[in-house]
Amino acid sequence: MAHISYPNPNHNPMSEVEAIGPTNEGKVWSITIQSVAARHRFVAAGYFFVRSRRAVVAGAPQNRFVLRLHWVPYQAPMATITTELQKSPGLKVMSANFETATLDSRASVGVRHTVRTLVQIVAVECLSPSTLPHVITWRHEGKTGQALVTVRGRPATCLRC
Numbered sequence: 001m002a003h004i005s006y007p008n009p010n011h012n013p014m015s016e017v018e019a020i021g022p023t024n025e026g027k028v029w030s031i032t033i034q035s036v037a038a039r040h041r042f043v044a045a046g047y048f049f050v051r052s053r054r055a056v057v058a059g060a061p062q063n064r065f066v067l068r069l070h071w072v073p074y075q076a077p078m079a080t081i082t083t084e085l086q087k088s089p090g091l092k093v094m095s096a097n098f099e100t101a102t103l104d105s106r107a108s109v110g111v112r113h114t115v116r117t118l119v120q121i122v123a124v125e126c127l128s129p130s131t132l133p134h135v136i137t138w139r140h141e142g143k144t145g146q147a148l149v150t151v152r153g154r155p156a157t158c159l160r161c
Contacts, residue, residue, distance in 0.1 A: 069120040070148040094123040129154040
């Protein structure tokens, strides 16, 4: 096993590391850390030492999640929805798009059309899916409405009350 040390001798995040080892590139190591908070502490250190050689932390992106926003009418622009999402603390919108469906044409047999559904797909960066809202309220040109926000891996919430 490689000897790993940190610049701050008072904090040793090695207890929070689940797995560590070199990749096929040799100089690039892969590290699996137990929690998001532990990863932030590890990244905050900036560097560490492996076999007395300085190693830097690179390629450690925020946690990315794909949201599905339901019940958004086509009149509500994407910018309105992403602006409402960005009001959540610690959330950064990476990309946004519409979900589409392919339907058979009623007029012509064998002709298919791609149409936009009432679902928007938004990729975001945040600490955890629990920090994401379950419902957002949007406003545009005097109209208002609510959109249900679903995230894979987050337990469902009762929205009845």
